[in-house]
Amino acid sequence: MSSAFDFEPKPRRASVAVDVGGVIVGGGAPVAVQSMTNTDTADVDATVAQVAALYRAGSELVRITVDRDESAAAVPKIRERLLRLGMDVPLVGDFHYIGHKLLADHPACAEALAKYRINPGNVGFKDKKDKQFAEIIEMAMRYDKPVRIGVNWGSLDQELLTRLMDDNKADGSPMTAQQVTRETIVQSALISAELAEELGLPRNRIILSAKVSGVQDLIAVYAMLASRSDHALHLGLTEAGMGTKGIVASSASLGILMQQGIGDTIRISLTPEPGGDRTREVQVAQELLQVMGFRQFVPVVAACPGCGRTTSTVFQELAQKIEEDIRASMPVWREKYPGVEALKVAVMGCIVNGPGESKHADIGISLPGTGETPAAPVFVDGQKAMTLRGPKIAEEFQLLVSDYIEK
Ligand code: SF4
Secondary structure, three states, rough: OOHHHHHHOOOOOOOOOEEEOEEEEEOOOOOOOEEEEOOOOOOOHHHHHHHEEEHOOOEEEEEEEEEHHHHHHHHHHHHHHHHHOEEEEEEEEEEEOHHHHHHHHHHHHHOOOOOEEOOOOOOOOOOOOOHHHHHHHHHHHHOOEEEEEEEEHOOOOOOOOOHHHHHHHHOOOOOOOOHHHHHHHHHHHHHHHHHHHHOOOOOOHEEEEEEEHHHHHHHHHHHHHHOOOOOOOEEEOOOOOOHHHHHHHHHHHHHHHHOOOOOOOOOOOOEEOOHHHHHHHHHHHHHHHHHHHOOOOOOOEEEEOOOOOOOOOOHHHHHHHHHHHHHHHHHHHHHHOHHHHEOOOOEOOOOHHHHHHHHHHOEEEEOOOOOOOOOOEEEOOOEEEEEEEOOOHHHHHHHHHHHHHHH
16 A cells, blocks of 8 residues: 655665766765856857856856867866856866867867766767777776766667667567657667776766656656666756746656656756846756755745735735845855755745744745735744834845844
8 A cells, every 4th residue: 555655755776976077976966956058168258157157056067068179179268267266167068979089189178178978879889999989988088087978869879779660670569669769768878888888987987868858758768777777867858948848847857757766967958038047947956956855055935826815016026036135145155154055934925824934934024915904023933023014124024034144
Protein backbone atom coordinates (compact mmCIF):
# COMPACT_ATOMS: atom_id res chain seq x y z
CA MET A 1 0.00 0.00 0.00
CA SER A 2 1.33 3.44 -0.80
CA SER A 3 1.97 5.95 1.95
CA ALA A 4 2.68 9.66 2.02
CA PHE A 5 6.31 8.62 2.28
CA ASP A 6 6.30 7.51 -1.36
CA PHE A 7 6.01 11.14 -2.39
CA GLU A 8 9.13 12.28 -0.56
CA PRO A 9 12.11 13.19 -2.79
CA LYS A 10 14.24 10.13 -3.55
CA PRO A 11 17.85 10.20 -2.35
CA ARG A 12 20.20 11.73 -4.91
CA ARG A 13 21.38 9.20 -7.47
CA ALA A 14 25.04 8.30 -6.81
CA SER A 15 27.20 9.99 -9.44
CA VAL A 16 30.91 10.63 -9.93
CA ALA A 17 31.84 14.14 -8.76
CA VAL A 18 33.37 16.44 -11.39
CA ASP A 19 35.29 19.58 -10.48
CA VAL A 20 34.43 22.36 -12.94
CA GLY A 21 36.75 25.23 -12.12
CA GLY A 22 36.10 24.82 -8.40
CA VAL A 23 32.35 24.10 -8.66
CA ILE A 24 31.63 20.47 -7.86
CA VAL A 25 29.01 18.85 -10.08
CA GLY A 26 27.71 15.45 -8.93
CA GLY A 27 28.87 13.23 -6.11
CA GLY A 28 26.02 14.53 -3.94
CA ALA A 29 27.10 18.22 -4.20
CA PRO A 30 24.23 20.73 -4.25
CA VAL A 31 22.62 20.89 -7.71
CA ALA A 32 24.53 23.66 -9.49
CA VAL A 33 22.79 26.42 -11.43
CA GLN A 34 24.18 27.34 -14.81
CA SER A 35 23.28 29.46 -17.79
CA MET A 36 24.56 30.54 -21.17
CA THR A 37 25.28 33.85 -22.85
CA ASN A 38 23.72 34.89 -26.15
CA THR A 39 26.31 37.50 -27.04
CA ASP A 40 28.86 37.08 -29.82
CA THR A 41 31.82 35.81 -27.79
CA ALA A 42 34.18 37.74 -30.09
CA ASP A 43 32.59 40.89 -28.61
CA VAL A 44 34.56 40.92 -25.37
CA ASP A 45 32.77 43.90 -23.78
CA ALA A 46 29.27 42.52 -24.38
CA THR A 47 30.20 39.01 -23.26
CA VAL A 48 31.95 40.18 -20.09
CA ALA A 49 28.90 42.30 -19.23
CA GLN A 50 26.50 39.40 -19.75
CA VAL A 51 28.60 36.80 -17.93
CA ALA A 52 28.94 39.26 -15.02
CA ALA A 53 25.17 39.82 -14.94
CA LEU A 54 24.49 36.07 -14.98
CA TYR A 55 27.10 35.46 -12.28
CA ARG A 56 25.68 38.24 -10.08
CA ALA A 57 22.22 36.74 -10.52
CA GLY A 58 23.57 33.45 -9.16
CA SER A 59 24.79 31.42 -12.14
CA GLU A 60 27.55 29.20 -10.79
CA LEU A 61 28.83 28.23 -14.25
CA VAL A 62 28.40 30.22 -17.45
CA ARG A 63 28.64 28.73 -20.93
CA ILE A 64 29.80 30.78 -23.90
CA THR A 65 29.77 29.96 -27.61
CA VAL A 66 33.17 29.24 -29.15
CA ASP A 67 32.42 28.92 -32.83
CA ARG A 68 35.34 30.50 -34.70
CA ASP A 69 38.87 31.83 -34.33
CA GLU A 70 37.74 35.30 -33.22
CA SER A 71 35.63 33.93 -30.38
CA ALA A 72 38.36 31.48 -29.29
CA ALA A 73 40.84 34.38 -29.22
CA ALA A 74 38.43 36.42 -27.08
CA VAL A 75 37.98 33.73 -24.38
CA PRO A 76 41.21 34.41 -22.41
CA LYS A 77 40.51 38.16 -22.54
CA ILE A 78 36.99 37.59 -21.17
CA ARG A 79 38.34 35.39 -18.38
CA GLU A 80 40.98 37.96 -17.48
CA ARG A 81 38.49 40.83 -17.41
CA LEU A 82 36.13 38.85 -15.19
CA LEU A 83 38.94 38.00 -12.78
CA ARG A 84 39.86 41.69 -12.61
CA LEU A 85 36.24 42.34 -11.60
CA GLY A 86 36.67 39.75 -8.84
CA MET A 87 34.51 37.18 -10.63
CA ASP A 88 36.12 33.78 -10.72
CA VAL A 89 33.21 32.27 -12.62
CA PRO A 90 33.99 28.99 -14.41
CA LEU A 91 33.48 29.48 -18.15
CA VAL A 92 32.31 26.57 -20.26
CA GLY A 93 33.17 26.59 -23.96
CA ASP A 94 30.36 25.44 -26.24
CA PHE A 95 31.93 23.71 -29.25
CA HIS A 96 30.41 22.28 -32.40
CA TYR A 97 32.05 20.88 -35.56
CA ILE A 98 35.51 22.46 -35.21
CA GLY A 99 36.10 22.51 -31.46
CA HIS A 100 39.16 20.26 -31.79
CA LYS A 101 40.74 22.71 -34.21
CA LEU A 102 39.89 25.83 -32.19
CA LEU A 103 41.31 24.32 -29.00
CA ALA A 104 44.49 23.23 -30.78
CA ASP A 105 45.00 26.63 -32.44
CA HIS A 106 44.18 28.66 -29.32
CA PRO A 107 45.98 27.21 -26.29
CA ALA A 108 45.14 30.26 -24.15
CA CYS A 109 41.44 29.56 -24.82
CA ALA A 110 41.90 25.88 -23.92
CA GLU A 111 43.52 26.97 -20.66
CA ALA A 112 41.03 29.74 -19.77
CA LEU A 113 37.97 27.53 -20.07
CA ALA A 114 36.88 25.42 -17.10
CA LYS A 115 35.04 22.83 -19.20
CA TYR A 116 34.52 21.92 -22.85
CA ARG A 117 31.07 21.05 -24.12
CA ILE A 118 31.09 18.78 -27.14
CA ASN A 119 28.21 17.46 -29.22
CA PRO A 120 28.60 13.86 -30.41
CA GLY A 121 26.13 14.65 -33.18
CA ASN A 122 28.65 16.88 -34.91
CA VAL A 123 32.03 15.55 -33.81
CA GLY A 124 31.98 11.93 -34.81
CA PHE A 125 32.33 9.12 -32.33
CA LYS A 126 31.98 6.04 -34.48
CA ASP A 127 35.29 4.53 -33.46
CA LYS A 128 38.40 5.41 -31.53
CA LYS A 129 40.13 6.57 -34.66
CA ASP A 130 37.64 9.36 -35.08
CA LYS A 131 40.03 12.23 -35.27
CA GLN A 132 37.91 15.13 -34.09
CA PHE A 133 36.56 13.38 -31.04
CA ALA A 134 39.96 11.96 -30.07
CA GLU A 135 41.61 15.36 -30.51
CA ILE A 136 39.16 17.18 -28.30
CA ILE A 137 39.48 14.50 -25.60
CA GLU A 138 43.27 14.75 -25.84
CA MET A 139 43.03 18.52 -25.35
CA ALA A 140 40.85 17.98 -22.27
CA MET A 141 43.49 15.61 -20.86
CA ARG A 142 46.37 17.93 -21.71
CA TYR A 143 44.73 20.89 -19.98
CA ASP A 144 43.16 18.77 -17.24
CA LYS A 145 39.63 19.95 -18.05
CA PRO A 146 36.32 18.14 -17.80
CA VAL A 147 34.04 17.75 -20.80
CA ARG A 148 30.31 17.65 -21.10
CA ILE A 149 29.17 15.23 -23.72
CA GLY A 150 25.99 17.01 -24.68
CA VAL A 151 23.63 15.16 -26.96
CA ASN A 152 20.84 17.22 -28.46
CA TRP A 153 18.13 15.66 -30.48
CA GLY A 154 18.15 18.55 -32.92
CA SER A 155 21.63 17.42 -33.97
CA LEU A 156 21.40 13.71 -33.27
CA ASP A 157 23.86 11.34 -34.92
CA GLN A 158 21.89 10.20 -37.96
CA GLU A 159 24.05 7.16 -38.63
CA LEU A 160 23.42 5.75 -35.16
CA LEU A 161 19.70 6.53 -35.46
CA THR A 162 19.46 4.74 -38.81
CA ARG A 163 21.35 1.73 -37.44
CA LEU A 164 19.08 1.41 -34.40
CA MET A 165 15.97 1.89 -36.57
CA ASP A 166 17.16 -0.91 -38.87
CA ASP A 167 17.98 -3.18 -35.90
CA ASN A 168 14.53 -2.54 -34.45
CA LYS A 169 12.90 -3.40 -37.77
CA ALA A 170 14.95 -6.58 -38.08
CA ASP A 171 13.78 -7.58 -34.57
CA GLY A 172 10.12 -7.18 -35.59
CA SER A 173 9.77 -3.54 -34.41
CA PRO A 174 9.30 -4.06 -30.66
CA MET A 175 9.97 -0.35 -30.13
CA THR A 176 8.05 2.63 -31.52
CA ALA A 177 9.94 5.21 -33.58
CA GLN A 178 9.83 7.53 -30.55
CA GLN A 179 11.38 4.85 -28.34
CA VAL A 180 14.14 4.19 -30.88
CA THR A 181 14.92 7.91 -30.98
CA ARG A 182 15.12 8.03 -27.18
CA GLU A 183 17.39 4.97 -27.21
CA THR A 184 19.61 6.64 -29.82
CA ILE A 185 19.99 9.74 -27.67
CA VAL A 186 20.95 7.67 -24.65
CA GLN A 187 23.34 5.44 -26.59
CA SER A 188 24.96 8.43 -28.25
CA ALA A 189 25.85 9.82 -24.82
CA LEU A 190 26.94 6.48 -23.34
CA ILE A 191 29.05 5.35 -26.32
CA SER A 192 30.81 8.72 -26.42
CA ALA A 193 31.52 8.59 -22.69
CA GLU A 194 32.91 5.08 -23.05
CA LEU A 195 35.18 6.14 -25.89
CA ALA A 196 36.36 9.19 -23.99
CA GLU A 197 37.31 6.91 -21.10
CA GLU A 198 39.06 4.47 -23.45
CA LEU A 199 41.04 7.40 -24.79
CA GLY A 200 42.19 8.12 -21.23
CA LEU A 201 39.84 10.80 -19.91
CA PRO A 202 39.08 9.89 -16.30
CA ARG A 203 35.49 9.29 -15.26
CA ASN A 204 35.60 12.27 -12.94
CA ARG A 205 36.13 14.52 -15.96
CA ILE A 206 32.94 13.58 -17.78
CA ILE A 207 29.43 15.04 -17.46
CA LEU A 208 26.56 13.88 -19.65
CA SER A 209 23.49 15.62 -20.96
CA ALA A 210 20.78 14.55 -23.39
CA LYS A 211 18.51 17.42 -24.24
CA VAL A 212 15.19 17.14 -25.99
CA SER A 213 12.29 19.56 -26.27
CA GLY A 214 9.38 17.39 -25.10
CA VAL A 215 8.69 17.03 -21.39
CA GLN A 216 7.83 13.30 -21.47
CA ASP A 217 10.78 12.54 -23.76
CA LEU A 218 13.15 14.40 -21.45
CA ILE A 219 11.95 12.53 -18.38
CA ALA A 220 12.24 9.17 -20.18
CA VAL A 221 15.68 9.87 -21.63
CA TYR A 222 17.21 11.01 -18.33
CA ALA A 223 15.62 8.15 -16.41
CA MET A 224 17.28 5.76 -18.90
CA LEU A 225 20.63 7.56 -18.67
CA ALA A 226 20.50 7.63 -14.87
CA SER A 227 19.86 3.91 -14.66
CA ARG A 228 22.64 3.02 -17.11
CA SER A 229 25.53 5.18 -15.93
CA ASP A 230 26.94 6.89 -12.88
CA HIS A 231 28.18 9.97 -14.71
CA ALA A 232 27.18 13.35 -13.36
CA LEU A 233 24.14 14.62 -15.26
CA HIS A 234 23.42 18.10 -16.60
CA LEU A 235 19.64 18.59 -16.94
CA GLY A 236 17.94 20.92 -19.33
CA LEU A 237 14.96 21.02 -21.62
CA THR A 238 16.13 22.34 -24.95
CA GLU A 239 14.05 24.83 -26.94
CA ALA A 240 11.81 25.12 -23.88
CA GLY A 241 10.18 28.17 -25.42
CA MET A 242 9.24 31.66 -24.45
CA GLY A 243 7.75 33.09 -21.29
CA THR A 244 5.33 31.07 -19.23
CA LYS A 245 5.43 28.02 -21.50
CA GLY A 246 9.20 27.67 -21.21
CA ILE A 247 9.13 28.10 -17.46
CA VAL A 248 6.31 25.61 -16.94
CA ALA A 249 7.78 22.97 -19.28
CA SER A 250 11.25 23.22 -17.73
CA SER A 251 9.93 23.21 -14.18
CA ALA A 252 7.63 20.24 -14.81
CA SER A 253 10.34 18.07 -16.39
CA LEU A 254 13.30 19.05 -14.24
CA GLY A 255 11.16 19.03 -11.10
CA ILE A 256 10.03 15.45 -11.70
CA LEU A 257 13.58 14.29 -12.43
CA MET A 258 15.07 16.00 -9.38
CA GLN A 259 12.29 14.57 -7.20
CA GLN A 260 13.60 11.16 -8.36
CA GLY A 261 17.12 12.16 -7.26
CA ILE A 262 18.28 12.68 -10.87
CA GLY A 263 20.33 15.72 -11.88
CA ASP A 264 23.55 17.34 -10.72
CA THR A 265 23.40 20.68 -12.51
CA ILE A 266 20.55 22.45 -14.27
CA ARG A 267 20.05 25.05 -16.92
CA ILE A 268 16.66 26.54 -17.70
CA SER A 269 16.81 27.49 -21.40
CA LEU A 270 14.35 30.28 -21.98
CA THR A 271 13.97 32.02 -25.30
CA PRO A 272 14.50 35.66 -24.34
CA GLU A 273 11.68 38.02 -25.19
CA PRO A 274 12.86 40.95 -27.33
CA GLY A 275 14.84 43.17 -24.95
CA GLY A 276 14.22 40.61 -22.20
CA ASP A 277 16.52 40.00 -19.30
CA ARG A 278 18.86 37.04 -19.78
CA THR A 279 19.22 36.59 -16.01
CA ARG A 280 15.60 35.41 -15.82
CA GLU A 281 16.68 31.85 -16.56
CA VAL A 282 19.00 31.92 -13.54
CA GLN A 283 16.21 33.24 -11.34
CA VAL A 284 13.83 30.50 -12.55
CA ALA A 285 16.46 27.79 -11.91
CA GLN A 286 17.08 29.09 -8.40
CA GLU A 287 13.38 29.34 -7.67
CA LEU A 288 12.76 25.81 -8.91
CA LEU A 289 15.48 24.42 -6.61
CA GLN A 290 14.26 26.58 -3.75
CA VAL A 291 10.54 25.81 -3.96
CA MET A 292 11.36 22.09 -4.11
CA GLY A 293 13.40 22.45 -0.95
CA PHE A 294 16.73 21.37 -2.50
CA ARG A 295 18.59 24.64 -2.09
CA GLN A 296 18.00 28.03 -0.53
CA PHE A 297 19.12 31.13 -2.42
CA VAL A 298 17.00 34.08 -1.28
CA PRO A 299 14.65 34.78 1.62
CA VAL A 300 11.14 33.59 0.81
CA VAL A 301 8.53 36.31 0.38
CA ALA A 302 5.15 34.74 1.11
CA ALA A 303 2.28 36.76 -0.35
CA CYS A 304 -1.37 35.87 -0.55
CA PRO A 305 -2.96 35.87 -4.01
CA GLY A 306 -5.38 38.67 -3.10
CA CYS A 307 -9.14 38.54 -3.54
CA GLY A 308 -12.25 40.69 -3.25
CA ARG A 309 -11.25 41.65 0.29
CA THR A 310 -8.23 43.61 -0.93
CA THR A 311 -9.12 47.23 -1.64
CA SER A 312 -6.09 48.20 -3.67
CA THR A 313 -2.98 46.84 -5.32
CA VAL A 314 -0.81 48.16 -2.45
CA PHE A 315 -0.01 44.75 -1.08
CA GLN A 316 0.85 43.15 -4.43
CA GLU A 317 3.11 46.09 -5.22
CA LEU A 318 4.67 45.87 -1.77
CA ALA A 319 5.30 42.12 -2.08
CA GLN A 320 6.86 42.61 -5.50
CA LYS A 321 9.00 45.51 -4.35
CA ILE A 322 10.23 43.64 -1.29
CA GLU A 323 11.12 40.62 -3.41
CA GLU A 324 13.00 42.77 -5.94
CA ASP A 325 14.86 44.66 -3.20
CA ILE A 326 15.89 41.44 -1.49
CA ARG A 327 17.10 39.88 -4.75
CA ALA A 328 19.09 43.00 -5.63
CA SER A 329 20.69 43.08 -2.18
CA MET A 330 21.57 39.38 -2.09
CA PRO A 331 25.08 39.57 -3.59
CA VAL A 332 26.11 41.86 -0.70
CA TRP A 333 23.95 40.28 2.00
CA ARG A 334 25.12 36.76 1.15
CA GLU A 335 28.66 37.74 2.13
CA LYS A 336 27.75 40.02 5.04
CA TYR A 337 25.02 37.95 6.66
CA PRO A 338 25.57 34.21 6.27
CA GLY A 339 22.28 32.34 6.47
CA VAL A 340 20.21 35.34 5.34
CA GLU A 341 18.67 33.22 2.56
CA ALA A 342 16.80 31.16 5.17
CA LEU A 343 14.61 34.12 6.23
CA LYS A 344 10.92 34.34 5.47
CA VAL A 345 8.98 37.55 4.90
CA ALA A 346 5.17 37.65 4.65
CA VAL A 347 3.10 40.30 2.90
CA MET A 348 -0.61 39.57 3.31
CA GLY A 349 -3.73 41.29 2.02
CA CYS A 350 -6.13 41.19 4.98
CA ILE A 351 -6.92 39.96 8.45
CA VAL A 352 -8.22 36.51 7.35
CA ASN A 353 -4.84 34.83 6.91
CA GLY A 354 -2.58 37.86 7.38
CA PRO A 355 -1.75 37.64 11.10
CA GLY A 356 -1.44 33.83 11.03
CA GLU A 357 0.92 33.76 8.04
CA SER A 358 2.87 36.76 9.37
CA LYS A 359 3.44 35.00 12.68
CA HIS A 360 5.00 32.07 10.83
CA ALA A 361 7.41 34.40 9.06
CA ASP A 362 10.47 36.09 10.52
CA ILE A 363 8.88 39.41 9.69
CA GLY A 364 5.42 39.94 8.21
CA ILE A 365 2.73 42.50 7.63
CA SER A 366 -1.02 42.17 7.33
CA LEU A 367 -2.35 45.03 5.23
CA PRO A 368 -5.91 46.25 5.78
CA GLY A 369 -8.57 44.66 3.57
CA THR A 370 -12.02 45.98 2.62
CA GLY A 371 -13.89 47.38 5.62
CA GLU A 372 -10.97 46.86 8.00
CA THR A 373 -9.44 49.62 10.11
CA PRO A 374 -6.75 51.28 7.98
CA ALA A 375 -3.95 49.85 10.09
CA ALA A 376 -1.34 47.20 9.33
CA PRO A 377 0.00 45.07 12.17
CA VAL A 378 3.64 44.01 11.77
CA PHE A 379 4.87 40.76 13.29
CA VAL A 380 8.51 40.14 14.11
CA ASP A 381 9.71 36.69 15.18
CA GLY A 382 6.12 35.56 15.70
CA GLN A 383 5.11 38.49 17.93
CA LYS A 384 3.11 41.59 17.07
CA ALA A 385 5.77 44.31 17.14
CA MET A 386 3.88 47.43 15.98
CA THR A 387 1.08 48.76 13.81
CA LEU A 388 1.76 50.90 10.77
CA ARG A 389 -0.76 53.53 9.68
CA GLY A 390 -1.07 56.21 7.04
CA PRO A 391 -0.10 56.57 3.40
CA LYS A 392 3.50 55.38 3.81
CA ILE A 393 2.89 51.88 5.14
CA ALA A 394 4.71 50.26 2.19
CA GLU A 395 7.87 52.37 2.49
CA GLU A 396 7.96 51.95 6.28
CA PHE A 397 7.64 48.18 6.06
CA GLN A 398 10.42 48.03 3.47
CA LEU A 399 12.70 49.82 5.93
CA LEU A 400 11.68 47.45 8.71
CA VAL A 401 12.60 44.45 6.52
CA SER A 402 16.03 45.90 5.71
CA ASP A 403 16.62 46.73 9.39
CA TYR A 404 15.57 43.24 10.41
CA ILE A 405 17.96 41.60 7.94
CA GLU A 406 20.82 43.89 8.90
CA LYS A 407 20.27 43.18 12.58
FE1 SF4 B 1 -7.96 37.44 0.35
FE2 SF4 B 1 -7.24 38.11 2.83
FE3 SF4 B 1 -6.80 35.60 1.93
FE4 SF4 B 1 -5.34 37.60 0.99
S1 SF4 B 1 -5.40 36.87 3.13
S2 SF4 B 1 -6.34 36.01 -0.24
S3 SF4 B 1 -6.82 39.26 0.94
S4 SF4 B 1 -8.79 36.57 2.26
